[in-house]
Every structure is written in C-alpha cells, then in structure tokens.
Amino acid sequence: MIAQIKINFDLCKDPLLCRRCLSVCPSVVFVCGPTKIWKGRETDPQEYRIFGRYLDKCSGCGDCVKVCPTGAVDLGFLPKEQLAKRYQEERIAQLNERNS
Amino acid sequence: MCWVCEKYGNGEKWYLNPENYARRLYKVRKEGREASGADADPQAAGMGAGVVAELVKARISGDLKWEEEIKRDALEHAYQTHFGQVVTLDEYLQILDIAYPLVKMTCGCRRVQRGMPDEENFTCMGIGPGMYKWERWPETYRGGVEFLTPEEAKQWAMMNHKEGRVQTVDVFGTPYIGGLCQCEYPGCVAVRNRLDYDFKFLLKGHTVAKVDREKCTGCKSCLGRCQFKSLNLEVYTNKAYVDMDQCFGCGLCITACPSGAIELLDRESLPGLAENW
Numbered sequence: 507m508i509a510q511i512k513i514n515f516d517l518c519k520d521p522l523l524c525r526r527c528l529s530v531c532p533s534v535v536f537v538c539g540p541t542k543i544w545k546g547r548e549t550d551p552q553e554y555r556i557f558g559r560y561l562d563k564c565s566g567c568g569d570c571v572k573v574c575p576t577g578a579v580d581l582g583f584l585p586k587e588q589l590a591k592r593y594q595e596e597r598i599a600q601l602n603e604r605n606s
Numbered sequence: 607m608c609w610v611c612e613k614y615g616n617g618e619k620w621y622l623n624p625e626n627y628a629r630r631l632y633k634v635r636k637e638g639r640e641a642s643g644a645d646a647d648p649q650a651a652g653m654g655a656g657v658v659a660e661l662v663k664a665r666i667s668g669d670l671k672w673e674e675e676i677k678r679d680a681l682e683h684a685y686q687t688h689f690g691q692v693v694t695l696d697e698y699l700q701i702l703d704i705a706y707p708l709v710k711m712t713c714g715c716r717r718v719q720r721g722m723p724d725e726e727n728f729t730c731m732g733i734g735p736g737m738y739k740w741e742r743w744p745e746t747y748r749g750g751v752e753f754l755t756p757e758e759a760k761q762w763a764m765m766n767h768k769e770g771r772v773q774t775v776d777v778f779g780t781p782y783i784g785g786l787c788q789c790e791y792p793g794c795v796a797v798r799n800r801l802d803y804d805f806k807f808l809l810k811g812h813t814v815a816k817v818d819r820e821k822c823t824g825c826k827s828c829l830g831r832c833q834f835k836s837l838n839l840e841v842y843t844n845k846a847y848v849d850m851d852q853c854f855g856c857g858l859c860i861t862a863c864p865s866g867a868i869e870l871l872d873r874e875s876l877p878g879l880a881e882n883w
C-alpha cells in the first residue's frame with residue numbers, strides 16, 4: 507500500500523513554526539516549501555505549505571498524525587496497483603497531449 | 607576526469623579552475639515577476655528537487671521508461687544550469703583560497719525536509735560576488751548571511767567535516783560555482799534523491815575510498831561516518847567494508863580511522879570505476 511497524505515491548510519497555518527510532522531517523521535516523507543517568492547523580502551512563514559512528497563517511503567507508522575496539534579494531517583492508504591494504474595493513465599494523457 | 611572537467615577544467619579539476627568562480631560582477635538581472643511575489647511550487651523545494659514529485663509518481667507506477675525520461679530531461683537542463691559534485695576536504699580548503707567573498711548561510715534542504723529554524727541551520731556556504739547583493743533575494747538567504755575570512759571558513763569547514771557532513775560544490779549557472787555545501791543523507795535533498803531515486807543531480811567525487819585489509823583492526827571507528835550507505839563492518843572477518851562502486855569519495859571515513867587503514871584513490875586510476883560518476 508502507498509500513503510496518501512493530505513494536509514488541511516485551514517488548520518495548518520504556520521508550518522515552519524510548528525514543524526512537528528517534519529521533525530518526527532522517521533522516513534522524512536514531508537517537505538515544507540514556499541508558495542511565493544518575493545524580491546527584497548523573505549517569504550512569510552505563513553506562505554509555506556507542507557506536502558507529503560516521498561509517499562513511497564512512508565511506513566504508515568502514524569507518528570505525524572499523533573504529533574499534529576491541529577489535526578491537519580489526513581493519512582490514508584491505497585493499494586499500490588490502484589495508484590500505479592492512476593499514474594499510468596496520467597502518463598498516457600501526458601503523452602497524448604504531447605503528440606497532439 | 608569527469609565531463610565537467612573536460613569541458614570547464616582547463617587541464618585541471620573544474621572546481622579548482624579559478625575561471626569558474628569569476629563571473630561578471632553585478633550582472634544586471636531583468637526585473638522578474640518575483641518583484642510582486644511570484645508563485646512558487648512548494649513541492650519543488652530543496653536542492654534540485656523540481657521533478658521529484660513526478661519521479662515518485664513514475665516510481666510508484668513502475669514505468670521505467672517514464673522515470674528515465676524525467677531524469678534525462680531534468681538532468682540535461684540541470685547540467686547546463688544547476689548541479690553539484692562531492693569534493694574532498696583538501697579540495698574544499700583549496701577552493702576557500704580561490705573563491706571570494708565567503709558567507710555562511712542557511713541550508714534550504716534541511717529547512718524544507720525538517721523545518722530546521724534558520725538560526726540553527728547555517729550549514730551552507732555562499733560564495734562569489736553574488737553575495738554582495740544577497741539582500742535582493744532574501745528568501746534564498748533566510749536569516750541573513752555572515753561574511754567570513756578564508757581562515758574562518760577553513761576552520762568552519764573542518765568542523766563540519768569532523769562532525770560528519772559531506773563537502774560538495776554547487777553550480778549556479780554552469781560552470782559558475784556559487785555554493786559550497788555541507789550535506790548528509792537524508793537531510794540533503796540532492797543526496798537523498800541521488801541515493802533513493804538514482805537522480806544524478808549530485809555527481810560522485812574524483813576519489814574512491816579503499817580499505818587496506820591488512821591494516822584494518824576492526825575497531826569500528828569509521829562506522830556511522832558514511833552518508834552514502836557505502837560502508838559497513840564485515841562481521842565475519844572483522845574488517846571495514848567499503849562498497850567502492852557506491853562510494854562517493856568524500857573521505858569522511860578516512861578522517862575517523864586511527865590506523866590509516868583507508869586510503870582515497872584517484873577514481874581515474876581505477877579502470878573499473880573511472881566512468882562511474
């Protein structure tokens with residue numbers, strides 16, 4: 507099974523300050539990156555967003571859900587074959603678009 | 607010599623060639639859309655990670671051709687603009703005599719992957735004239751920069767090496783070297799993507815470690831030093847084992863060996879590994 511992680515950005519408002527999921531994950535699945543780049547000033551911490559990027563590395567230990575103080579982490583699992591099929595379809599659509 | 611040396615080395619290693627540090631001062635940059643806050647993809651954050659989210663999809667889908675295509679296209683672009691290579695501590699110290707100015711700055715990768723606060727995260731070094739205008743793009747230099755003398759920078763690099771961080775050079779606009787990094791697995795996005803997804807944004811160094819099995823006492827002091835999953839103990843013979851095929855030549859294991867039982871060989875001197883970058 508492969509993890510599907512959704513972060514509720516209405517609940518996770520200041521990820522760089524909180525950073526508990528980033529810091530606890532034994533498999534370093536999460537990344538926290540800026541949604542805006544400004545000239546002349548730093549991106550506000552609130553303009554950062556958390557994503558599960560390395561989903562194929564997630565063991566499903568559940569620590570991220572446990573430590574999140576706002577309940578923002580939604581962790582689910584899908585069978586690998588099902589996801590593989592979905593991504594293969596995305597790929598075919600991508601190739602079709604390129605050849606059209 | 608790797609392909610970068612052949613193209614930009616002028617007869618020596620490319621990162622010891624002073625020309626690759628001397629880009630035109632204060633290149634005028636067009637007013638970008640960033641002035642008013644350009645959209646960025648938070649999933650692409652970290653050194654060389656633009657295509658990683660897609661790479662993970664391709665990996666899960668099991669489509670090898672897709673994965674190869676993503677890597678080929680991304681690397682073709684990266685090698686013309688932005689990539690890195692492992693260097694030894696000796697080479698790093700030589701570079702600190704060539705490059706100027708030198709600044710300590712925050713490490714983007716560790717912020718992205720662990721949320722390290724910038725004040726605890728000054729493990730990167732920015733170099734070259736671009737540092738004089740860091741204030742134009744403060745997001746890259748979150749928490750500001752700290753200018754160092756070459757002597758201070760050397761002390762700092764040696765401390766980093768001792769603590770177990772790998773030295774790398776990083777290109778910003780090939781062949782201009784704009785960063786000297788202190789990396790580790792999995793905190794460094796470039797190291798992680800190389801090891802876990804064989805994404806060659808980070809190249810191996812010009813050296814390879816070899817264990818002298820006669821000299822190794824099995825003391826285990828070197829264990830835990832390797833950031834590239836290339837070193838363990840052969841329990842049955844009680845000797846250190848380096849996977850030379852996998853070794854990046856950083857030299858961290860050697861610094862820890864009290865018996866001089868590991869040596870760094872020139873990659874070129876090993877016909878079986880000479881093209882293994």
Ligand code: SF4
Nearest residue numbers: 531564565567568570
């Ligand atoms: S379930 Fe465990 S491994 Fe997966 S993202 Fe959460 S903390 Fe990391």
Ligand code: SF4
Nearest residue numbers: 518521524525527574
């Ligand atoms: S632990 Fe929860 S609130 Fe804190 S950064 Fe992670 S998702 Fe956001």
Ligand code: SF4
Nearest residue numbers: 713715787788789794
């Ligand atoms: S390459 Fe290394 S030092 Fe540079 S930002 Fe990434 S982890 Fe930090």
Ligand code: SF4
Nearest residue numbers: 832853854856857859
């Ligand atoms: S085996 Fe030694 S030289 Fe090779 S990558 Fe590991 S620590 Fe570095």
Ligand code: SF4
Nearest residue numbers: 822823825826828863
């Ligand atoms: S530190 Fe040196 S002597 Fe000790 S196990 Fe490693 S290679 Fe052998």
